[in-house]
Amino acid sequence: xxxxxxxxxxxxxxxxxxxxxxxxxxxxxxxxxxxxxxxxxxxxxxxxxxxxxxxxxxxxxxxxxxxxxxxxxxxxxxxxxxxxxxxxxxxxxxxxxxxxxxxxxxxxxxxxxxxxxxxxxxxxxxxxxxxxxxxxxxxxxxxxxxxxxxxxxxxxxxxxxxxxxxxxxxxxxxxxxxxxxxxxxxxxxxxxxxxxxxxxxxxxxxxxxxxxxxxxxxxxxxxxxxxxxxxxxxxxxxxxxxxxxxxxxxxxxxxxxxxxxxxxxxxxxxxxxxxxxxxx
Numbered sequence: 001x002x003x004x005x006x007x008x009x010x011x012x013x014x015x016x017x018x019x020x021x022x023x024x025x026x027x028x029x030x031x032x033x034x035x036x037x038x039x040x041x042x043x044x045x046x047x048x049x050x051x052x053x054x055x056x057x058x059x060x061x062x063x064x065x066x067x068x069x070x071x072x073x074x075x076x077x078x079x080x081x082x083x084x085x086x087x088x089x090x091x092x093x094x095x096x097x098x099x100x101x102x103x104x105x106x107x108x109x110x111x112x113x114x115x116x117x118x119x120x121x122x123x124x125x126x127x128x129x130x131x132x133x134x135x136x137x138x139x140x141x142x143x144x145x146x147x148x149x150x151x152x153x154x155x156x157x158x159x160x161x162x163x164x165x166x167x168x169x170x171x172x173x174x175x176x177x178x179x180x181x182x183x184x185x186x187x188x189x190x191x192x193x194x195x196x197x198x199x200x201x202x203x204x205x206x207x208x209x210x211x212x213x214x215x216x217x218x219x220x221x222x223x224x225x226x227x228x229x230x231x232x233x234x235x236x237x238x239x240x241x242x243x244x245x246x247x248x249x250x251x252x253x254x255x256x257x258x259x260x261x262x263x264x265x266x267x268x269x270x271x272x273x274x275x276x277x278x279x280x
Contacts, residue, residue: 017057035232082118092173100132102249109217115224116142119156143205157189218249237261
């Protein structure tokens with residue numbers, strides 16, 4: 001066997017191991033990552049294996065099936081990575097512009113952060129909506145499939161010492177005030193002010209399996225969609241279409257393509273960027 005043939009055979013075995021591990025996570029723990037982008041899944045699993053000094057995916061599967069806590073660490077790794085507060089100033093600046101215009105005519109807007117990237121993403125949205133004069137009448141639904149992560153988000157705080165360093169990113173997003181004014185400090189930790197946190201509803205929801213649960217004036221999913229394989233991506237785009245009100249705003253990871261579900265039902269809001277208004 002040539003070196004290339006041996007390498008190809010090794011990759012084929014690894015692919016089979018990944019399929020078996022994902023099947024085990026689905027059957028044993030109820031989380032279905034089988035239609036996620038396989039290269040993304042592979043990269044994340046290799047990261048878990050490196051941290052545990054495991055040489056094969058099969059060895060990781062054995063831990064997942066028999067070692068307490070192993071499945072939890074794998075599920076965390078495969079879930080959308082948590083983002084820091086204002087970690088994407090360009091996206092936040094775009095959201096100010098698009099949501100400020102799109103939600104202002106709506107009496108009681110609902111915004112869905114689908115598979116939310118932690119409190120960093122949810123709190124960033126709450127702050128910018130507050131500064132646009134919209135938060136007091138807007139309800140943010142921040143959903144996650146992983147109920148363990150969800151429980152942590154409800155009680156989350158950040159290091160208070162990080163706030164001064166985050167001021168620059170906040171300003172780059174269009175913020176004109178002091179970021180620290182939106183937080184209460186206790187024992188070195190910072191938590192979003194209660195009146196702002198009250199506008200965020202954290203809920204368990206699985207984009208892979210669950211049906212539409214509400215109608216929204218805006219749906220944002222700029223991170224999780226990038227991890228989905230082609231079939232799952234189309235399923236989720238159809239779900240978002242069912243859940244978005246007419247003239248509602250859709251913010252995703254990349255521009256829609258002609259073959260995407262309901263492509264003709266959307267009008268671009270910013271040329272060259274994945275922000276859309278539903279018109280059909």
